[in-house]
Amino acid sequence: MGSEPNSLEPRDRIGSGDDDDGDLAQVVVDEKKFGLRMADTAQGRNGASVLIEKMYSWRGYSGNHRLKEDPNRVTLIATHQGEVCGTLTVGLDSPQHGILADELFKDEVDAFRARGARVCEFTKFAFASHIQSQSVMAGLIHFTINIANDVHGCTDMFIEVNPRHRRFYQNMLGFKQLGEPKHNPRVDAPAHLLWVSLAYMKEQIQLKAGKPPAENERSLYPLFFSPREEEGIIGRLKEADRVYRSNLDRGDMASRFSYEQAFSRNIGWVTPEEQALLRRKRVAIAGAGGVGGIHATTLARLGVGKFHLADFDTFDVVNFNRQVGATMSTLDQPKVEVMARMVRDINPEAEVEVFADGVHPGNMDRFLQGVDLYVDSLDFFAFDARQQTFDACERRGIPSTTAAPLGIGAATLSFLPGQMSFEEYFQWGQRSELEKAVRFMVGLAPAGLHRGYLVVPSAINLAERRGPSTIMAINLCAGMAATAALKIFLGRGKVLAAPHGLHFDAYRNQLVHTWRPGGNRHPLHRLAISMGVKMYSKAYNKS
Incomplete structure (x- = not known):
C-alpha cells in the first residue's frame, strides 16, 4: 500500500552509485539527485519507519508499522538530501513465518506453493507526498524485483492493496487480482490480493526498460533501469545482500557469544x-x-x-x-x-x-x-x-x-x-x-x-x-x-x-x-x- 503515483515522466540520468554514502544507484530528475539503497542499518530502517507511519496515518491506516531487523524482510529506500523519501520492502517466504499475506489469503498463496512456486510479497510501500517522480518510484520497484528474483530466486510476487490503488498495480505493473477483498486488521482497511509472475516482470524489463513508452501506454516499465544498467545493479545488490546477511549472522552469533566462555580453556x-x-x-x-x-x-x-x-x-x-x-x-x-x-x-x-x-x-x-x-x-x-x-x-x-x-x-x-x-x-x-x-x-x-x-x-x-x-x-x-x-x-x-x-x-x-x-x-x-x-x-x- 502507498500513495498513488502521479503522471509519468522520463528518467533524466542514472548513475553508477559510487558515491561515498553507499547508494546502489543514483536517479537524477529535474536536477535533483535521489539515492536508492538497502536499508541495512538501524538508522535506515528508522528513517523508512518514520515515513511509513507518516504516510499510512495520512491515509487513515491504523496499526504499528515500525520495521525491525528480519532476515526475511529486505527494505529498500529512496533518499533525497539525506532524508528518506520512499520505501518498499520485499517479504521473503519462510517455513516458520510465511509472508504477511498468509494472514488473510493463505489459501490463495498456498495454491502457488503447491505448484512449486517460490513466493514473496511487496509490503510497506510509502512515498513522501512532495516527491513528484515516478522515475524514483520505478527505480525502487525495480530494485525490489531484482532482490526478489535475481538475488533470492523468487518466482511469484503478491501484494495486498487498498481497493483504490488496485488499478494502478494492474495497469502499471501487470498485477492480477485473486479473489475478493477482505478486511485487513493490520491497517483496519479493506485489501485486495494481487499477484504477478516475476518472469513476466523480467520480460517487461527486457522489452521496455530504458525505452520511450508507446503512445498512450500506461506502464512503469519504460522508467525502469535498462537491461545493461540492471546487470551492474544486480551484482551490487547481491553483494549488499550478502553483507547484510553476514551482519545478521554476526548479530545472532554475538547474542550467543561469551568472551569469557569462548576462551575459558586458555585459563x-x-x-x-x-x-x-x-x-x-x-x-x-x-x-x-x-x-x-x-x-x-x-x-x-x-x-x-x-x-x-x-x-x-x-x-x-x-x-x-x-x-x-x-x-x-x-x-x-x-x-x-x-x-x-x-x-x-x-x-x-x-x-x-x-x-x-x-x-x-x-x-x-x-x-x-x-x-x-x-x-x-x-x-x-x-x-x-x-x-x-x-x-x-x-x-x-x-x-x-x-x-x-x-x-x-x-x-x-x-x-x-x-x-x-x-x-x-x-x-x-x-x-x-x-x-x-x-x-x-x-x-x-x-x-x-x-x-x-x-x-x-x-x-x-x-x-x-x-x-x-x-x-x-x-x-x-x-x-x-x-x-x-x-x-x-x-x-x-x-x-x-x-x-x-x-x-x-x-x-x-x-x-x-x-x-x-x-x-x-x-x-x-x-x-x-x-x-x-x-x-x-x-x-x-x-x-
Missing part, C-alpha cells in the same frame, strides 16, 4: 587477568594468505581482540595446499575479507580493520596506529613493503616478529624496541632484489635444517618468485609466532630477540637456538650469502 596457561589483557591487545598482520591467515585465526583463538589485516590479493586454487582461508567457496574473494570474516566467526566482538590495498607508505600510519605487535606475513618477495613496515615499527617502538615456513619446519625472529633492528640484522639497504632474497633466506634460517631433504631443488626459482611449501610448516609458524606474541603481550617469558632465533624442523626432529652476532655481517652469513648469490644469479639474470 590455566594464562590467568583470568592476563586473558582480559589479551582481549585489549591490537595486532597488525601484513599478508592474509599462508602464514598471515593462520596467524590471524591463531591469535583470535588466543583471545586477542583487535586486528589490523592487510592484503591486496585474492584466493586462487594454487593456495589450497597451505592457506587456511583458501576453499572452493572463497575462490577469487579478497584474502583479507575472508580472513576478517573468519576472525569474526571466532570472536564476533573482535575489532577488525581491513586494509584491502595491502600495506604501503600511504596507509602505514593508520596500519600501525595503536598496534601492540606487528606480525610479518608478507609474501617472501615483497621486499619493499617488508623493509618499509619493519622500519616503521622500529621508529614507533613497536615489537615485531616474523615466522618463515621452511620445508616441514619453521624459523622465527623477533625484533624488540631498543635491540637489534630488522635492517641491522638483514643488512638490506639499497641492495638488488636478488641480494635481498638471498640475505633473507640466509638470515631467517642460519641452521638450514630444511635444506637436506629438498627432493626437487628446481622448485625454488627466485627469478619466477616461487618456492615449495607445506601446511605443516604454516601451522608450526603460527604456534611459534603466537607464543612469541603471548610473551610480548603479557611481559613474561623470555623472548629470543635478534640476533637470536629459533628453528624447529619436525622432519629432522631437531630444534636449534641460533645466535648470529651482527646478523648478516657475521662471517658465516657473509660466506653463505656470497655462495647463494653466485648460485642463483645466472637463473635470475636470464629472467
Whole structure:
C-alpha cells in the first residue's frame, strides 16, 4: 500500500552509485539527485519507519508499522538530501513465518506453493507526498524485483492493496487480482490480493526498460533501469545482500557469544587477568594468505581482540595446499575479507580493520596506529613493503616478529624496541632484489635444517618468485609466532630477540637456538650469502 503515483515522466540520468554514502544507484530528475539503497542499518530502517507511519496515518491506516531487523524482510529506500523519501520492502517466504499475506489469503498463496512456486510479497510501500517522480518510484520497484528474483530466486510476487490503488498495480505493473477483498486488521482497511509472475516482470524489463513508452501506454516499465544498467545493479545488490546477511549472522552469533566462555580453556596457561589483557591487545598482520591467515585465526583463538589485516590479493586454487582461508567457496574473494570474516566467526566482538590495498607508505600510519605487535606475513618477495613496515615499527617502538615456513619446519625472529633492528640484522639497504632474497633466506634460517631433504631443488626459482611449501610448516609458524606474541603481550617469558632465533624442523626432529652476532655481517652469513648469490644469479639474470 502507498500513495498513488502521479503522471509519468522520463528518467533524466542514472548513475553508477559510487558515491561515498553507499547508494546502489543514483536517479537524477529535474536536477535533483535521489539515492536508492538497502536499508541495512538501524538508522535506515528508522528513517523508512518514520515515513511509513507518516504516510499510512495520512491515509487513515491504523496499526504499528515500525520495521525491525528480519532476515526475511529486505527494505529498500529512496533518499533525497539525506532524508528518506520512499520505501518498499520485499517479504521473503519462510517455513516458520510465511509472508504477511498468509494472514488473510493463505489459501490463495498456498495454491502457488503447491505448484512449486517460490513466493514473496511487496509490503510497506510509502512515498513522501512532495516527491513528484515516478522515475524514483520505478527505480525502487525495480530494485525490489531484482532482490526478489535475481538475488533470492523468487518466482511469484503478491501484494495486498487498498481497493483504490488496485488499478494502478494492474495497469502499471501487470498485477492480477485473486479473489475478493477482505478486511485487513493490520491497517483496519479493506485489501485486495494481487499477484504477478516475476518472469513476466523480467520480460517487461527486457522489452521496455530504458525505452520511450508507446503512445498512450500506461506502464512503469519504460522508467525502469535498462537491461545493461540492471546487470551492474544486480551484482551490487547481491553483494549488499550478502553483507547484510553476514551482519545478521554476526548479530545472532554475538547474542550467543561469551568472551569469557569462548576462551575459558586458555585459563590455566594464562590467568583470568592476563586473558582480559589479551582481549585489549591490537595486532597488525601484513599478508592474509599462508602464514598471515593462520596467524590471524591463531591469535583470535588466543583471545586477542583487535586486528589490523592487510592484503591486496585474492584466493586462487594454487593456495589450497597451505592457506587456511583458501576453499572452493572463497575462490577469487579478497584474502583479507575472508580472513576478517573468519576472525569474526571466532570472536564476533573482535575489532577488525581491513586494509584491502595491502600495506604501503600511504596507509602505514593508520596500519600501525595503536598496534601492540606487528606480525610479518608478507609474501617472501615483497621486499619493499617488508623493509618499509619493519622500519616503521622500529621508529614507533613497536615489537615485531616474523615466522618463515621452511620445508616441514619453521624459523622465527623477533625484533624488540631498543635491540637489534630488522635492517641491522638483514643488512638490506639499497641492495638488488636478488641480494635481498638471498640475505633473507640466509638470515631467517642460519641452521638450514630444511635444506637436506629438498627432493626437487628446481622448485625454488627466485627469478619466477616461487618456492615449495607445506601446511605443516604454516601451522608450526603460527604456534611459534603466537607464543612469541603471548610473551610480548603479557611481559613474561623470555623472548629470543635478534640476533637470536629459533628453528624447529619436525622432519629432522631437531630444534636449534641460533645466535648470529651482527646478523648478516657475521662471517658465516657473509660466506653463505656470497655462495647463494653466485648460485642463483645466472637463473635470475636470464629472467
